[in-house]
Amino acid sequence: MSPKQHRGEVTVEQLLDAALRVYGESGEQGLTVSAVTAASGVSPGSLYHHFGSMDGLLTALLMRWLERLLDRMVTALEHSDSARDGVRALVEAYLAFIRDHRAAGLLLHSSRADELGMREARRIRDAQEARLSPLSAWVSGHVESGEVARLPVALLESLVLGPVIGVSRRWLTLGDVDLDAAAAVLPDRIWRSIAADPR
Incomplete structure (x- = not known):
């Protein structure tokens, strides 16, 4: 696996882990791009790159x-x-x-x-x-x-x-x-x- 692929997988894991934490704390209404990116430290661009949308992430x-x-x-x-x-x-x-x-x-x-x-x-x-x-x-x-x-x-x-x-x-x-x-x-x-x- 190339370093770029590895970074991509790490980013996906960070986003998914953060999304579950946000969901557990705030429910679906709290599951926003800003909440997930703040909790994960990942940029909104990366979220959209890997999942296409919040619906894709969910x-x-x-x-x-x-x-x-x-x-x-x-x-x-x-x-x-x-x-x-x-x-x-x-x-x-x-x-x-x-x-x-x-x-x-x-x-x-x-x-x-x-x-x-x-x-x-x-x-x-x-x-x-x-x-x-x-x-x-x-x-x-x-x-x-x-x-x-x-x-x-x-x-x-x-x-x-x-x-x-x-x-x-x-x-x-x-x-x-x-x-x-x-x-x-x-x-x-x-x-x-x-x-x-x-x-």
Whole structure:
């Protein structure tokens, strides 16, 4: 890698890190060119050069943290022996990630993230294919083994992640949910909704 490429990568990291700090402190309304450049020490010209716009920066930030969350989820599943253990590991990993990265959690569960997901769903899925494939393969494998109910993968994803996302949003916005209690209760409840034999 040339020195110029290295400087470019360092600048991108500085901007993304600063943007998340600003977002965590001030929300989306505080995420302005001047706030991000002040927090990062990077010029506005560099921001536009690397991201094209604030929207481009925000999209890159969302994609960065989505990748990290998906990586955490895949790792959790890889260390699970059964489908039921996998559900527990997935719930625990997701909730721990949100607790550990509150600002990123706010961003990932924001209306902007929802809007981007609706508008760019196919492109996001294509960009995250390497991370989503192991999740889909895990689900399909357990459907074929007879552990998980024979339902469409999209429906199974919703049954597993819907409650976890709901609890995460509530913790992030209202703070009236105990994540440890949720991590103890949700896996068995979710398992009953997807198990082929829900005993």
